[in-house]
Amino acid sequence: MTDFPIQHDAAAQRFTTTVDGAQCELNYHLREGRDGTVLSIDHTGVPQAVGGRGIASALVTAAFALARQRQWKVDPACSYAATWAQRHADVADLLA
Known part of the structure; x- marks a missing residue:
């Protein structure tokens, strides 16, 4: 998998990266669940022009890492x- 420079904007609750001039993003919101705070991934968007490079996977990986x-x-x-x-069975313990 290719590494992309992922930025996290906690105030906007999103992860972003720019690839070949195209803005790619993952939007989330936080909520309280039975077991504490839950990061709910609302949207992952990668423009078709830069799709197929593992960008969405990199964004989701960053969200799960956080x-x-x-x-x-x-x-x-x-x-x-x-x-x-x-x-990705290695994240099963994180699922709400």
Whole structure:
């Protein structure tokens, strides 16, 4: 997988990266769940012009890494994040 410079904007609750001039993003919101704070991934967007390079995966990986660091659970509410989580057994313990 290629590494992309991922920025986290906690105030806007989003992760972003720019690839070949195209803005790619993952938007989330925080909520309280039964077991504490839950990071709910609402949307992962990568323009078609730069798709297929693992950018969405890098954004979701960053979101799960933040959740693990902060001891939060994750609700992969967007379809891409849900599919990604199903394919990565190493994050099963983080799922809300």
